[in-house]
Amino acid sequence: MDECSNNECRAPVPLNVRLCPTCGHDVGYPNVRYATQPAERAALDERYRAARDAAAKRGANATFSGFEEAVRTRSRAVITVGADLLWSLFESDTPLYANYERQVGAALRLPAAPEHDHDRCIVAGALFGSFAPEISYAALSLDGKGLTSYGRRSNRTALCTIVLGDFAIRSRASLLEENSFSFVTRHRLSVGIPIPAGYRATWEDRHLLAVAKLADRLNPGTAEARFSGLLLSTEGDRETDEFVEVYIYGPFNRRAIDDIIEQVPGRTESERIDIDRARDTLAALRKT
Amino acid sequence: MIEPMENAFLSERLGRAIFSIGGRPMVLCAEDEEPWECSAHEMVLMRQTDPAMRPLPAEDCDIPRLRARLTAIDRRRRALSWLISGMDPMLTDPTRREAIRLAEQALSDRDVHRHVQARLLGRPLPAEADLLGAMHLTPRGKHMAALGIYGWLARARKAIGQFHWSWAEAVAVLKLRPEDAESVLWEMVDKGVVAAMIRSIMTGDRDGVNVAASQSFPAFQLLAHVANALLPQIRDDEGKDTSRPAGTIKWFNSTKGYGFIAPEDGTVDVFVHIKAVECSEIKGQERTPVRGRGVDKTTAASDIKKAGRDPT
Numbered sequence: 121m122d123e124c125s126n127n128e129c130r131a132p133v134p135l136n137v138r139l140c141p142t143c144g145h146d147v148g149y150p151n152v153r154y155a156t157q158p159a160e161r162a163a164l165d166e167r168y169r170a171a172r173d174a175a176a177k178r179g180a181n182a183t184f185s186g187f188e189e190a191v192r193t194r195s196r197a198v199i200t201v202g203a204d205l206l207w208s209l210f211e212s213d214t215p216l217y218a219n220y221e222r223q224v225g226a227a228l229r230l231p232a233a234p235e236h237d238h239d240r241c242i243v244a245g246a247l248f249g250s251f252a253p254e255i256s257y258a259a260l261s262l263d264g265k266g267l268t269s270y271g272r273r274s275n276r277t278a279l280c281t282i283v284l285g286d287f288a289i290r291s292r293a294s295l296l297e298e299n300s301f302s303f304v305t306r307h308r309l310s311v312g313i314p315i316p317a318g319y320r321a322t323w324e325d326r327h328l329l330a331v332a333k334l335a336d337r338l339n340p341g342t343a344e345a346r347f348s349g350l351l352l353s354t355e356g357d358r359e360t361d362e363f364v365e366v367y368i369y370g371p372f373n374r375r376a377i378d379d380i381i382e383q384v385p386g387r388t389e390s391e392r393i394d395i396d397r398a399r400d401t402l403a404a405l406r407k408t
Numbered sequence: 409m410i411e412p413m414e415n416a417f418l419s420e421r422l423g424r425a426i427f428s429i430g431g432r433p434m435v436l437c438a439e440d441e442e443p444w445e446c447s448a449h450e451m452v453l454m455r456q457t458d459p460a461m462r463p464l465p466a467e468d469c470d471i472p473r474l475r476a477r478l479t480a481i482d483r484r485r486r487a488l489s490w491l492i493s494g495m496d497p498m499l500t501d502p503t504r505r506e507a508i509r510l511a512e513q514a515l516s517d518r519d520v521h522r523h524v525q526a527r528l529l530g531r532p533l534p535a536e537a538d539l540l541g542a543m544h545l546t547p548r549g550k551h552m553a554a555l556g557i558y559g560w561l562a563r564a565r566k567a568i569g570q571f572h573w574s575w576a577e578a579v580a581v582l583k584l585r586p587e588d589a590e591s592v593l594w595e596m597v598d599k600g601v602v603a604a605m606i607r608s609i610m611t612g613d614r615d616g617v618n619v620a621a622s623q624s625f626p627a628f629q630l631l632a633h634v635a636n637a638l639l640p641q642i643r644d645d646e647g648k649d650t651s652r653p654a655g656t657i658k659w660f661n662s663t664k665g666y667g668f669i670a671p672e673d674g675t676v677d678v679f680v681h682i683k684a685v686e687c688s689e690i691k692g693q694e695r696t697p698v699r700g701r702g703v704d705k706t707t708a709a710s711d712i713k714k715a716g717r718d719p720t
Contacts, residue, residue: 207489224450226457231450389510390486396503397493404498 149369163318171335192327200271207394216371279384288376438478487514515553530597567609578633
C-alpha cells in the first residue's frame with residue numbers, strides 16, 4: 121500500500137491502481153510503482169552487488185562496466201510488427217498501438233489458440249492482476265533489433281522493429297529480467313505465491329537488472345560487439361528467445377516511435393511501400 | 409461430407425467474414441489460408457464493432473467465394489490507401505510516386521476504381537492533402553485513372569465541403585445520433601450515392617441531386633434534407649455561371665431539329681439541338697420550342713450547355 125502523493129489527501133492507495141480512490145490524484149503507473157517498492161529495490165541492489173563482485177573475482181570488471189554503461193545509455197524498448205501493422209500505425213496520429221488484450225477485447229483479432237490464450241491470461245494475471253489489459257509488451261535491445269518470433273502472421277512476411285523513444289516510455293515503463301511466461305513458469309507463480317523480489321526494475325534502473333541477469337556471461341574477453349546478442353538473442357522461436365522484457369503502461373501512437381528497423385525485408389511491393397511510407401512519415405515527424 | 413456454412417456475415421470495414429459451420433462459429437480474413445474457430449462471444453463483439461455487417465445470400469456462402477470477396481475488399485482498401493499516400497506531403501516524392509503507380513495498377517479493376525472514387529469523393533479531404541503534387545507525380549501512360557481521380561478531387565473540393573456541411577445540418581435537424589448518422593453516411597458513400605450527389609453539385613445538376621437523394625433508401629429523409637439545403641447553393645452558383653445563360657428562342661427548325669437562342673446578356677446566339685431540348689424540362693410542355701418564347705435558366709440551362717455556342 122502506498123500513500124497518496126497529494127499533500128492534502130495522504131490517503132492509502134493500493135499498489136495496483138493509478139488514481140487515488142479518495143481524491144483522484146494520479147499516483148503513478150502501477151507497474152512502475154511495483155518496481156519501486158523498497159523491498160524490490162533492495163533485492164535488485166543486492167543481486168547487482170553480487171553480480172559485480174562475481175565479475176570482479178573473474179577479472180571481468182571492465183567488461184561488466186562496459187556492458188552496464190552500454191545498457192544504461194544505449195538500450196531501447198523495441199516491438200516487432202508486420203509491415204501492414206507498421207503502416208496502419210503511421211497513417212495518422214489517431215491509431216494507437218493496441219496490446220493483445222485490447223485487440224481481442226475490441227474484436228480486432230482473434231485470441232490465440234485456446235491453450236496459449238489461457239496461458240497468456242494466467243501469466244498477465246500473475247504479474248499485473250486487474251491492470252493487465254493496460255500493459256504493452258516490448259523487449260530491451262542494444263542494436264534496435266527485436267524478437268523475430270513475434271509480430272507477423274507467417275514467416276513469409278516482412279518484419280520490422282519499432283524503437284520507442286525514451287521520452288515516451290520513461291515514466292511508464294518497467295522491466296522484468298526475462299520473458300514473463302518463462303518467469304512465471306520458473307518461479308511457479310500461482311495462487312498465494314508472491315512475485316519474488318529483485319527481478320523487476322524501472323526504466324532508469326534497467327542497466328542494474330541487465331547486469332544482475334547477465335554478469336555471469338561477461339568474461340574479460342567478451343567483446344563489446346557481443347553485448348547486443350547477450351541482451352537479446354532470438355532465432356525465431358519463442359521457447360529459446362532470451363531477452364529482458366519491457367512493460368509499457370497505456371497505449372501509444374506513432375509519435376512515441378523513434379526509429380524503424382527493417383529486420384526481415386519486405387518481399388512484395390505492397391510490403392515495401394508500407395515500410396517506405398512509415399519511414400518517410402517518421403522522418404517528416406522528426407522535422408516537426 | 410463437408411458441413412454447409414450458415415449465418416454468414418461479411419464486414420467490409422473489418423475485412424472479415426463470420427459464419428458457422430456445424431454450429432461452430434468461424435472467422436475468415438483475406439490473408440487466412442483457412443477459417444479460424446472463434447467463440448460465440450467474439451462473434452457478437454464483431455457484430456457490435458461493425459453494425460453495417462450484412463448477412464450474405466445463400467449462394468455466396470462457401471469458402472472460395474467468400475475468400476474472393478475478402479480479397480477484393482483487401483485490394484480496394486490497399487488501392488485507396490496508396491492513392492491517399494500519393495497526396496500525402498509527409499512522404500518523399502519517390503514513395504508517393506511508387507504508391508500512385510501501385511494504385512494505378514489496382515485501378516485497372518473497375519470495381520476497385522468505382523469504390524475508390526466513391527470513397528474519396530464521399531469524404532472531405534484533409535486540408536494538407538497535396539492534390540497538385542499528386543497530379544504532378546502521377547506516372548503518365550496509357551491508363552491514367554489515378555490522374556483522373558485526382559483531377560475530380562481537385563475540382564470537387566468545394567462541392568464535397570458543401571455536401572458535408574449540409575449533411576451535418578440535416579443530422580442536427582433530424583436529431584439523429586452521430587454514430588447512426590456516421591454509419592448511414594458510410595453506407596451512402598460506398599453505394600456511390602454521395603459521389604453522385606457531389607458530381608451533381610459540381611455540374612449544377614439539380615435533378616441529379618434529387619435523383620441521387622431519392623435512390624438512397626434507407627437514408628431518404630436525411631438526404632432529402634441535404635438536397636433541400638444544397639439546391640439553393642446550386643442556383644446561386646448557376647447565377648454566376650456565364651456558360652449557362654437565360655435567353656429567348658430566336659428561331660427553331662423542327663424539321664432539321666436545331667435552332668438558336670438569343671441570350672439575355674446580349675452575347676452571341678447559342679446553338680441548340682433538338683436532342684438537348686428533349687432532355688430538358690421543355691419536354692412534356694411543348695415538343696417544339698416556339699420562336700420568341702422566353703427560356704429561363706432553369707428551363708434552358710442544360711440545353712444550352714449541351715448545345716454549345718453558335719460557331720458563327
